[in-house]
Each structure stands twice: as structure tokens, then as C-alpha cells.
Amino acid sequence: MTSEKNVGTKHIQGYCDRITVKSQDKIQFMVSAQGISEVDAQLVRLIHGDEHPQGPGFKEVPMAAALNKRYAVRKQFTQVGNFARVADAKGLLAPAGAFTLFVFIWPTTPQLHRQGLLTRWDATRQRGYGLGISADGYLEFWVGDGQTTQRVKSDVALYARCWYLAGASFDPATGEVILFQEGVVNSYNSLYSPALGLNYAGHAQGKITIRPANDAATNFLLAGSNEAGPDGQNAVCERYNGKIDRCGVINRALKRAEFDAIRASLANVPKQGVLAFWDTSAGYSEKGIGDKIVDIGPNALHTQGYNRPVRALTGYNWLGRDEVYRMAPEQYGGIHFHEDALIDSRWTPTCEWQVPEDLKSGCYALKLTAGESEEYIPFFVRAAKPKAKIVVIMATASYLAYANEQLSFCSPIVQPIFGRTPVLTEKDIVRVESQELGLSTYDAFLDGAGVCFSSYKRPILNMRPKYRMALASVWQFPADLSIIAWLENQGYDYEVLTDEDLHRDGAACLKPYTTVITGSHPEYYSERMMNGTEEYLAGGGRLIYTGANGYYWVISFSDEEPWCMEVRKAESGSRAWQAMPGEYYNQTEAVRSGMWRNRARAPQKLVGVGFSTEGFDTSGSFTKMPDAKDPAVSWIFDKVSSDTFGDFGLALGGAAGLEMDRYDLLLGTPPATRLLATSQGLTDNYPRVSEEIYYNFPGQGATQDYQCRADIVYFTTANNGAVFSTGSIAWASALPCKNFDNPVSSIMGNVLNAFLRAGPLPE
Amino acid sequence: MAYQNKDLHCYERFDRVIRGQIKRLITPELVEEHRRATVGAHSDALSRVVNYIRRAPLPGKFAVYAIKPFGPYRIIALSGVRGKRPEFVGEEEYATLDEIYHAIFLKRIENIK
Ligand SMILES: [Fe+2]
Numbered sequence A: 001m002t003s004e005k006n007v008g009t010k011h012i013q014g015y016c017d018r019i020t021v022k023s024q025d026k027i028q029f030m031v032s033a034q035g036i037s038e039v040d041a042q043l044v045r046l047i048h049g050d051e052h053p054q055g056p057g058f059k060e061v062p063m064a065a066a067l068n069k070r071y072a073v074r075k076q077f078t079q080v081g082n083f084a085r086v087a088d089a090k091g092l093l094a095p096a097g098a099f100t101l102f103v104f105i106w107p108t109t110p111q112l113h114r115q116g117l118l119t120r121w122d123a124t125r126q127r128g129y130g131l132g133i134s135a136d137g138y139l140e141f142w143v144g145d146g147q148t149t150q151r152v153k154s155d156v157a158l159y160a161r162c163w164y165l166a167g168a169s170f171d172p173a174t175g176e177v178i179l180f181q182e183g184v185v186n187s188y189n190s191l192y193s194p195a196l197g198l199n200y201a202g203h204a205q206g207k208i209t210i211r212p213a214n215d216a217a218t219n220f221l222l223a224g225s226n227e228a229g230p231d232g233q234n235a236v237c238e239r240y241n242g243k244i245d246r247c248g249v250i251n252r253a254l255k256r257a258e259f260d261a262i263r264a265s266l267a268n269v270p271k272q273g274v275l276a277f278w279d280t281s282a283g284y285s286e287k288g289i290g291d292k293i294v295d296i297g298p299n300a301l302h303t304q305g306y307n308r309p310v311r312a313l314t315g316y317n318w319l320g321r322d323e324v325y326r327m328a329p330e331q332y333g334g335i336h337f338h339e340d341a342l343i344d345s346r347w348t349p350t351c352e353w354q355v356p357e358d359l360k361s362g363c364y365a366l367k368l369t370a371g372e373s374e375e376y377i378p379f380f381v382r383a384a385k386p387k388a389k390i391v392v393i394m395a396t397a398s399y400l401a402y403a404n405e406q407l408s409f410c411s412p413i414v415q416p417i418f419g420r421t422p423v424l425t426e427k428d429i430v431r432v433e434s435q436e437l438g439l440s441t442y443d444a445f446l447d448g449a450g451v452c453f454s455s456y457k458r459p460i461l462n463m464r465p466k467y468r469m470a471l472a473s474v475w476q477f478p479a480d481l482s483i484i485a486w487l488e489n490q491g492y493d494y495e496v497l498t499d500e501d502l503h504r505d506g507a508a509c510l511k512p513y514t515t516v517i518t519g520s521h522p523e524y525y526s527e528r529m530m531n532g533t534e535e536y537l538a539g540g541g542r543l544i545y546t547g548a549n550g551y552y553w554v555i556s557f558s559d560e561e562p563w564c565m566e567v568r569k570a571e572s573g574s575r576a577w578q579a580m581p582g583e584y585y586n587q588t589e590a591v592r593s594g595m596w597r598n599r600a601r602a603p604q605k606l607v608g609v610g611f612s613t614e615g616f617d618t619s620g621s622f623t624k625m626p627d628a629k630d631p632a633v634s635w636i637f638d639k640v641s642s643d644t645f646g647d648f649g650l651a652l653g654g655a656a657g658l659e660m661d662r663y664d665l666l667l668g669t670p671p672a673t674r675l676l677a678t679s680q681g682l683t684d685n686y687p688r689v690s691e692e693i694y695y696n697f698p699g700q701g702a703t704q705d706y707q708c709r710a711d712i713v714y715f716t717t718a719n720n721g722a723v724f725s726t727g728s729i730a731w732a733s734a735l736p737c738k739n740f741d742n743p744v745s746s747i748m749g750n751v752l753n754a755f756l757r758a759g760p761l762p763e
Numbered sequence B: 001m002a003y004q005n006k007d008l009h010c011y012e013r014f015d016r017v018i019r020g021q022i023k024r025l026i027t028p029e030l031v032e033e034h035r036r037a038t039v040g041a042h043s044d045a046l047s048r049v050v051n052y053i054r055r056a057p058l059p060g061k062f063a064v065y066a067i068k069p070f071g072p073y074r075i076i077a078l079s080g081v082r083g084k085r086p087e088f089v090g091e092e093e094y095a096t097l098d099e100i101y102h103a104i105f106l107k108r109i110e111n112i113k
Helices: A256-264 A396-401 A414-418 A426-434 A477-490 A499-505 A527-538 A603-607 A730-734 A743-756 B007-025 B028-036 B044-054 B097-112
Strands: A011-016 A026-034 A038-048 A059-062 A070-072 A083-086 A099-107 A115-122 A127-133 A139-145 A149-153 A164-171 A176-183 A205-207 A220-222 A225-228 A234-237 A242-250 A274-279 A292-295 A303-306 A310-313 A334-337 A349-354 A362-370 A373-381 A390-394 A453-455 A494-498 A515-517 A524-526 A542-545 A553-556 A564-567 A609-624 A656-663 A674-680 A711-717 A721-725 B062-066 B073-077
Touching (some): A011 A373, A026 A038, A026 A362, A026 A373, A038 A477, A099 A115, A099 A127, A115 A139, A115 A242, A127 A164, A127 A225, A139 A176, A164 A256, A176 A256, A220 A242, A292 A303, A362 A477, A390 A499, A396 A499, A396 A564, A414 B044, A477 A730, A477 A743, A499 A524, A499 A527, A603 A609, A603 A656, A609 A711, A656 A711, A721 A743, A730 A743, B044 B097
Parallel strands (some): A115 A225, A390 A515, A524 A553
Antiparallel strands (some): A011 A026, A026 A349, A038 A070, A083 A220, A083 A303, A115 A127, A115 A220, A176 A205, A242 A274, A453 A564, A553 A564, A609 A656
16 A cells, blocks of 8 residues: 555656755755666756757756766655644553544545544554544444454445544443444535435444554554555555544543534534644634644644645535635635645655856756666756846746646546647656656546645656657747757857746846746746736836746745645636635635636736637747838847748747737737737637637637637837737747747847847837 | 446447447548648548547547657557556557557547447
8 A cells, every 4th residue: 555666667766855046055866766776967957958850959068066976776765645644652642541533524535445534553563543434435443453453334335525524432441432424514515415315324333342552653643544664664554535624532432412512513522531633724824824733632732734735625614605714714624635645755865966156057957877767857056146138937837837747648638639649658657657756737636636736846757858748749848948048059148047036036036137038838827926027027127928828827835835836726717627616715825826817917917918729739830910010120020031930840840839828908918019920820729718718609719710829929018128928839949940040039039139238129 | 325427328329429420421531631631730521530539538548659759659558547557559660650640540440430
């Protein structure tokens, strides 16, 4: 039951503890390898990441570094899954006499395998006790002394996605066990209507004639059982999928009537004899809620969710009226545990490095090799003292969103969306097979709930140079390297920042730069990132938005754990999943998630264009629009004489493709915006995005709907600021074509050169 | 509580009908059209055929395995089960994406017939 598996061939995997560093900062690298005992490490500067034969190919520059050595490596253990651990060395939760466990639950996979709810159970040695769910879906209480295990099992199976109060009381003096199981179902909180009169109740009684062997080293757990890991460490198995609400331990055996009273009101939880009473609704504030689960009992046995169980969720007592925890925190005690969640691999560091003083800002990686096996651990070096006029914001929040996505393996709609059969590699298969590297915000957990957190404290095997997404193109980080390669090739002096820097420092980190360039798909933006960009533009900053479907999802980070991004995909938008009713607010910041468009900040307001269509069969090209001929802005097309351009590119053969953004005055495109060029040649694999469809009707593909398109726009902002937006993800991958000498490259150069000059720009 | 999902009854009925319609669209000309352009703009008839096969459920669904990043390629069938490896289908290697896309298309329409 551990997550340890021996899959795949030889491989090296790694991650670093920080994604953005500057000179003098320390960075640690964690490496795990299978079938390999030593790796050679080499620091490299990354220049280009797309190996497409029509481009310049992969480009890296080896760098001298004290880090460049041979390191011994081994397979490192990863504890996957959510649970909460209460260290109990004093044995406060190991009463010698009678005791009671109670917990409100909303199980999602009751018939999957044995699952622990509240346990002080060593599954390896079969010692202790537990309240949980049997492999066939019944509530169960058990006691083990290391010789035998005795169980009392409910006679009524649990329904998935319905709320229950579950409990067990046990008196070792008499051996009597009372198992309590009653539905707590109202018209909103559960899958089924209370009108059905379903039988949720199970009231088994039984005898257990042994006493639990309670070892000091055994942890009390919410949502799992203890086991010995592969190296003997404390690991957690029998992990539970579903929500847990308020729960506790009492030092006597409650009678059925007393359980009934708790079910009727939490005020009836006994005042005397409470060993622990975790109030899962405690801790909400205007800042959201953290991982601490508060014990309001006299022992204050607070605990901490592991791998960030999901909070800000409706509880057993949700009445369906208040849709945010800030209105009714007492109804938001739900914590969703997932057996397959992963926030932090917690590997032992393999090496550490201090960034030298003179290292130029840019995209770097620790390259690890052993024979045929290779791994890159990318990170970004920002300037301690900015000197360049240009900065590229590496879209790390969006890289996280897609981290280790399993779409082609798990989503049947991927082939229709792609308009092609996915192209996979051995590395994809190994990472999906291992299930040890965590999921992306495009995936669902095993129980079907959407993944709302993604972190970089784990290997992210698709955030790598050379990586090709299943749609037969590079995507996100390796695609953004085409912008880096273009800047390098054209001889521009540039520096880089990350989304993490923009979120932490806001406009202050952009201000030193004359021009900011985005990545190809900066889709995930926090409020601080939006504000930072807006403030920069208001102050006369200049922005080249080199992509599409940007500024789209409302995301959050906790200040303490900037490596973990949060998004709740609400009831609109092109979304891989949808949050449940009442659960549209983030927990790491008390803001409504979902689309910025539905928070009154459509991307058009900031960058002139916003998401209109996506497709992945072939890319189209651009054609000039009337504004392109206006002498005030026709300089943008210097050296681009023909009316159409961009019928080439490393991303599916054109500069207008993958995802596209459109001009729309009603969504806040600035009135004076120049619409310079628009896409052409798109197929019906480019349909209108769902958030724009109020009524569906036939004919909403690009061959029948003129608003399925990419627009290239330009406008000025206050204090000589300006924005140029390319409207297309494929744009960046067209830059390196024909040895960087092509119309897309010319347009980028014309705009960037103008943006680098001081003084007013033409309107 | 071993209840059946009767949505599957509707799926099976619908699939039977649509397979019949799709089968009738498959002509040598349509196959040739796909060979000439495996992705991108297609006739309405070929669009209907590829829309149908692309929407197939995951277990056993074909995908492309890149032995090296730009070929050669082999056909695999997805397991549809989380964490379970896809299986190779046949031994053949294909030099280009167009070749393997068309080979997969031929296998899929063979399965419809
Ligand atoms: Fe996206």
C-alpha cells in the first residue's frame, strides 16, 4: 500500500527548493534515481528548448560552477496523499479504559480499499485501534494487539458523497462496541435528496475481547493508517478519499443517545472527558485558512494537514445559502482528503549551491546525466540590481498549473480537443505510471475531484527544455524559451523575473525595466500580479504580451508557501473541472477564484485582447487589418510588406494557433486600440470558448464564426506606457523560424525597439 | 448497493446507430482524403468520421508512442486505468506523424466495420 513502486526503466528525477533566486541566494537540489547510483551535474544556461527540425534546435550553454560534480544518488521515498498526523508520545489518545471516536464524513470512494478515518493504528504490526471504512464500503471499528485483530462492522454500506456522523465507542472492561452511523443529509449538502428516504443508518453492536496495543511511537491519524515505509520510516497507508468535518476522541464509551445528540447539535459534544475535539471550521479569516487543524479540547492536540488537504469546503451542516466561508465559517468545516495528493516530495537534498555574484540573470538548469539518462532541474536567476531595459516574466504560475498533467491518459475529450491523436514518450508513461509525482490543475484526483493545488517541490517533468506536449508542440516553459532564444539571437540585453517575484513584489520588480515581455501562455494570475502589471502600465511601463489565454484564472499563494499555487475552477471558462457549489473561493487567500473575466477584470481591460478560441490540429496565419496601414503605427510592419504573414512556425506550422485572444470593446478593450492584424485559415477544431456561449447552437467553429480568431493589437496607456499583444500562443514559436529572420521576428523587433526608446509613442 | 448505471444503455444504443452511419461514410475516397491530410481541414464526411473516433472511451484507445522525439513512432493502446501502462499494438514503426496518424485511422475504421 505504499506509494513506492518499481516502474519504468532507469531514470533520474529532481527538483529544487526555490524557483527564483538572485546572487548570494542558496538553492538546494533534490535528486532521486532508479537503476542509477551516480549522476554528473552540470550547470547550464538555457537558450532554446524546442528541438523542432525547422528551428534552431536545443541550445544550452554549460557554465562553470562549484556545483559541477559527480553525486551519489538513490531512489528517494515519496509520501503521497493527504492525512493529518497527531504525534502522541504521551499516549493521550491511547486510553487504557473506555473511549469513543466520532467524525462527520462525506466519503467519495467507499468501495475502493480499506480507509482509515480516525486511527491510532500500526497497519504493519496490526497494533492499536481504528475507525474506518472496509474495502467493501462499510463503516468499521477494529482493535489489534499484534496477535489478532477484531472488527465490528456496520451492516449498512455507505453511500458516496453523502454526509454521515460516524462513531464507535468501546469499553475494554465489557468488550462492548457500539458502532454509530447516521446520515446528516439536507437538500444541499449531499448527492441525494432527503425526499428519497434512503437508509443511511447502521447500528451494529458487537464484542471485542482484546485490548489495543498502544505504542508510544504510533501516531494518531486523520484519514489514514500508519505503516513502516520502505526504509522503515513512518509512512501512511489506507488513505481516505473524502471529506472529514468535526471529529474527536472522548475518554468514555458514549451510548447511542449521546451520538444522536451530537448529530443534532455540536453543543452536545460532552463537556467532560474530551481527549480531542478538532474543530475543522476554526481558523478562517480574511486571509483564508491554513493547514492547521485546531483541537479546541483541553489537550490542544492541533494537527497539520499533510500535502495540503483541501479546505474552504462546505461541511456536513452546509445550508446552501451562504456560498463563501466568510459568511458562515461554521458551515465550512469540510476538509477533503485525497490519497493521491502531493505538494512536497520532501526528499533529502543532494547538493546545495550559492548563486555567485556575477551570474547574469536568465533561465538556468542543473543538468544531470548518467549514461543515456538525463534530467534538467530548471530555475530562474533574477538580477539583484536590474541593469537591462528588458525583462521577461517567466510564467511559473502557469507552468505549475500544467505540472505533470495526465490529460492524454485520463481524459477522453483530449483527442477531440487536440484534433489529433496524442504523441507520448517513455518519460510520460513512466511519470504517469509511478503516480509519485503529483497532479496538475488539469487533472482530477482518484475520486474525481479537480486538483486545485500545484507545487514545484516535486519533479515537474513537463517543465523541462525539449519537452513536447502530447499535442505535438512545445508548451509553456520550453515554448517560452523561444522568446529567450530570440532575444539572445537579436542581441538584446534582457533579464528575467518569475510570476513568484511579481506576486511577491508587485509593480516594484517591473519598474526598473522599460519593457516587460510575457511568456506565450501566462494564464494564471493572482490579484497582486494583476495589480502589479496594471500599476506598471499606469506608470508608463510598456508590455509585450507574447501569447494568448493569459490573465485568465484567479489564483492565490500563501505567503509562507509560495511554491504552491491555488485555483478553484468556478462555473465558467474553459475548464478541466468545476468546483462544487459553494466552493469557488480560494483558501490561501479569501478571494473568489474562477475567471478574471467574471471578477470584472477581463484580460481585454489590461492587454486589449482575451480568450476566444483554441485548437490544436493546425495553426493559421495573420492578415493585416486597416489600422496596419495608418502611418502613425505602420512602422510596426517595417520589413513586412505582404498583407499576410506568419504562415510558418514551430507550433503546428503557423504563427496564429493553439490558443487565441480577441479584441472586444464590450469586455474592456481600450477604445483607441489599434487592431493591426487578425488570424486566418483556422479549422473548426477552433471552436468558440465556452464562457462566450450563452446558448449553444450549431456552427460555432472558426469556419462559421468570425469571432473565433486571434487579433494583434496595440494601444498606449498613461504616462507614455503602451501594450502590444500578439493574440496567439503560436506566435512565440514562430520567432526562431528561418534563422530568426522572418516577418514575426521583424514585427517583434519593430515594437521592442520602439518600446525601448524614451518619450511618447504614437497612439 | 450494486446499482447499474443505465446511462450505459443509452450510450450503447446511440453508439450502435452512429456506428452504422459512420460505416456508410467510409469510402476509398474518404480514406484517401485522410491519407493526404491526417489533421486539419477535412470534408464534412471525414470530419464526422474523425469526430466519432476521437471521442471513443479511453480503454484501448490508440495513441502515438514516440521512440525518439520526431520519430520513429509506434502505436500504443491506452489502458484507461490510472497508473496502468499503455500496451504496444503490433510491431510496426512509422517514420512520420502523418504515417502513424493514418495507420491509426485505418485501424479505427477497421474496428467500426
Ligand atoms: Fe491553458
